Amino acid sequence: MLWFIGLGISGIDGISSNTLKIIKKADVIFLENFTSPIGKQEVSKIEKLVRRKFKIAPRWMVEDGKTILLEAKRKTVVLLSYGDPYVATTHIELRTRAETEKIGTRTIHGASAITSLVGECGLHHYKIGRPVTIMREISSLTTVYYTIYENLIRDSHSILILEYNSDTNFFLGPKEAFSNLLLTEGSQKRNVINESIFAMVASRIGTKNQSIIAGKLSSLMDADFGKPPHTIIIPGKLHFTEDDAIKTLAKCLDDPSDNSSKIQKISQQMLLKYLPKARKALEEVQRQFKDNKDVQPIIENAHLYLDDAEKFQKEGKDELAVLSVGYAEGLIDALRLSKGIDPWAQSL
Amino acid sequence: MLWFIGLGISGIDGISSNTLKIIKKADVIFLENFTSPIGKQEVSKIEKLVRRKFKIAPRWMVEDGKTILLEAKRKTVVLLSYGDPYVATTHIELRTRAETEKIGTRTIHGASAITSLVGECGLHHYKIGRPVTIMREISSLTTVYYTIYENLIRDSHSILILEYNSDTNFFLGPKEAFSNLLLTEGSQKRNVINESIFAMVASRIGTKNQSIIAGKLSSLMDADFGKPPHTIIIPGKLHFTEDDAIKTLAKCLDDPSDNSSKIQKISQQMLLKYLPKARKALEEVQRQFKDNKDVQPIIENAHLYLDDAEKFQKEGKDELAVLSVGYAEGLIDALRLSKGIDPWAQSL
Incomplete structure (x- = not known):
């Protein structure tokens, strides 16, 4: 039996007693920390509460899957992850392989960071366009650039997930991402990105010191976002209630403005x-x-x-x-x- | 103080003891049940556990907001909702108004039904296009039709949320939605929808009797999806791991097929x-x-x-x-x- 358990985004406070019971009873507990970072303190709090030790499952182990599946054939195995388990495609693949090998799977969904931050930023869910990840390589930005373009054309908001590498503890910073987007504008020239577009940076969503800072790119380039993780949002057309919400819920360095109106098909x-x-x-x-x-x-x-x-x-x-x-x-x-x-x- | 608390999608099993403590201590507890249906049994289980009674907050009360905000000015008020609280735009508006009126707000995010069902269906999150709601009126289908078209062109998956009216306990059924989509094809003629496109119906996600049935529209028109709520997904281009996952995780009446390859700009x-x-x-x-x-x-x-x-x-x-x-x-x-x-x- 293989349990996929999402821990949500609020650490120990967000885990139900039912979930704790399942973790406590499991034969083997893996903790996956490569899709999103989980604070060491939070992890040891959960370990203490269930009086168990978690084995860290790095990316290769989940992708390869053999160790986990072998254990799950005879024992009750739990794979813990931050947020919701299936936001990571590797987990869906592992579940598919388990089911194919006749290993039963069960799931506990958790609050996802991406879903939560949309609401925390005051944005309407039905206006979220296709999300995209920014890697540090400049060549990866072309896809990001055209995803933003396509979303803006349709008045949709773009969620830009920033590269995170658990092996090297590398987080791509919002400022580097903005610089690379501006460089990409220089080569693609579709008038999608410039220093006056309005963007939002959501940091550490779900934790006690979460912050949302919004403004023109030129203002955000001088802002201090604190520790990672960060996510960037480039909003499209804003409903007036979204405009109000951003002004109230985010620290606005500039007034919100409509990026979609500035772009033309x-x-x-x-x-x-x-x-x-x-x-x-x-x-x-x-x-x-x-x-x-x-x-x-x-x-x-x-x-x-x-x-x-x-x-x-x-x-x-x-x-x-x-x-x-x-x-x-x-x-x-x-x-x-x-x-x-x-x-x-x-x-x- | 106004708490926005998402109950997640798994009833009592998904609620943390921290959340239960906050509910227990609150002066007034509202339960919003118009954005998504919450089973009466689940509600009374939670009520028993916290030894409190919940006041039902219908749509007009949350939209109007006055009663809730007036209470929250002097008391600790909790507004409970299914899934994640801010997937409903009405809740973001209420939070904005509270903050504007200097009423402190706090949030507990929950597993969202939409986010969860994407993973349950074996689909990759970064391929989800703009979601859209199908209402029963045929005239509302034009927007839905072109949203599917735009998503398919970009190889993205479309999530079609079906109308739910808590006042009349009305749930739009998947078959009526499919019929209306076929009728809309008849008038729009862009070759987006026909009886051989591949669709998925996710029902009662998060509950013990959840089901996912997939197949061509012609096959789904004869299927029995059981009780609501249902959500339709029209997948775009499928990654081979998505194809594998669908075959394993869903009851497939037909093999998955690539809807995006059949569509032309x-x-x-x-x-x-x-x-x-x-x-x-x-x-x-x-x-x-x-x-x-x-x-x-x-x-x-x-x-x-x-x-x-x-x-x-x-x-x-x-x-x-x-x-x-x-x-x-x-x-x-x-x-x-x-x-x-x-x-x-x-x-x-």
């Missing part, structure tokens, strides 16, 4: 550029061809398609809007080309 | 439709105008822009590809219109 950027240009070109062409009856259907259609493009844009049908503006430009430029006018020498 | 759908049509139209126009020297630059440009469209598509620059194919079509149709040919009577 690539298609929106194109429409903003091409729609007015096409309107202007159409006016010119209309003057040039006003005496040519044969081409009036072409001009009429160009008008209709530009109107359609605007309508589609308003309805959020960006792809159709782009197709329509392209089509209208094609109609217009065919007329210009037929008169020997080079459309690319002009404004278009 | 709207821009891709458009290019697939319009590129070959434009090529064909261009060939026709080329024949019709082969003796007209003046229009050769138009034909040449149409060729160049269709080549560009294909190149942009390969590079993943979908917006530019759509703009280019639209432009080429405009050039082609201008020629047709000038000859009095109605382009829309043709294949285009």
Whole structure:
């Protein structure tokens, strides 16, 4: 029998007597501390309470799994972890392998750090986009950058989990993460990250000295976040109750601001550029061809398609809007080309 | 003082003695049961254990907040809720108001049903896209439909929370939700939902009789999910360890399959439709105008822009590809219109 037990985020205070009983009775107790750090003091408090010693299970042991599964075949084994056990994909894999080998598994879920910090930051859960981990290597930031971009486009908040390595006790700091994001903006140039975007740093969530500091990147670069662990949130569009909550629950170095409103979809950027240009070109062409009856259907259609493009844009049908503006430009430029006018020498 | 206490998802077994102590000592204890249902038996078990009676706090009372805040000004008040307290946005609002009115707040986080069920289903947390709630009104399904679409495009999993109304004890059933999604496909036609997509229904997560049933929509329409609450998951691209986990942890009526691979971005759908049509139209126009020297630059440009469209598509620059194919079509149709040919009577 293999128990997966999540200890939650509040140490001894968050563990039920039922859970303590299960730990006490187990034959072997492993403590996994590589997905999230658990304070040594908290661990020895729990050990004292259940009068047992925990074996540390490093990453290789959980990934390899053999030792734990071998024990669990004949004995009752408990694998303890911080937060909720299955937030770590390694634990789901171990459970799958156990079940495949006919070893029974049981689970006690715990409060997860990620889930808890969303609420502590005053943010709405249904607005959380796909989360992403920032590693220290700059090359890993491209995925992070586009995840933030995609989330912002959809008005969603981005949770950026910072690299933690239990072997070397390495925690990626928020400031290094911000610097690397700014460097990535320099190479990707989609106007996603700059010094004035609003971000939040949630530190030590669930402990007595948790802190949430929020502000523009430029302000956060000078802030002191204290000891790790830290998590960064880049909020998207803020509901007014989220705005109120952030001001009340976080230490705000700057007022919250809407990062999503500053970002534009690539298609929106194109429409903003091409729609007015096409309107202007159409006016010119209309003057040039006003005496040519044969081409009036072409001009009429160009008008209709530009109107359609605007309508589609308003309805959020960006792809159709782009197709329509392209089509209208094609109609217009065919007329210009037929008169020997080079459309690319002009404004278009 | 106002305590926000999450009871987790496992009833009495998941509540720590520290939490029980806080409840026992409180002057007033409210139980909120409108965001998620809590079994009456579980509630009376907790009441017996702490030897206190809970006041039910319906939605209006938490939203209005006055009664609770008035009590909390002079007394120690506890607001209990299922799962984690701040998954409900109403609770974050109440906390913000309390802090604004100088009422101290404290929090005990609990295991959240949504967070727990992701792991129970064997899915990776970092692949969860924006969650969304399905209401019974068919009109509410459009947002749900496009949320699933956006998540699938990004290989993300969609969590569909089903409407629950505590006043009328109404739970939206998974089958009604599936039917409504299929109806929405009928009107939106983006090939997101059909009877062969793979979905999962997680029921009563955290209780002793939890179940996870997975399969094609057509199979799930005939399944018996038992009593509510239920949550639907539409997985996106599955990692092979997720595939293994689903087969092991869920009752699979069909093998898991990759829903993301079957879906196409709207821009891709458009290019697939319009590129070959434009090529064909261009060939026709080329024949019709082969003796007209003046229009050769138009034909040449149409060729160049269709080549560009294909190149942009390969590079993943979908917006530019759509703009280019639209432009080429405009050039082609201008020629047709000038000859009095109605382009829309043709294949285009």
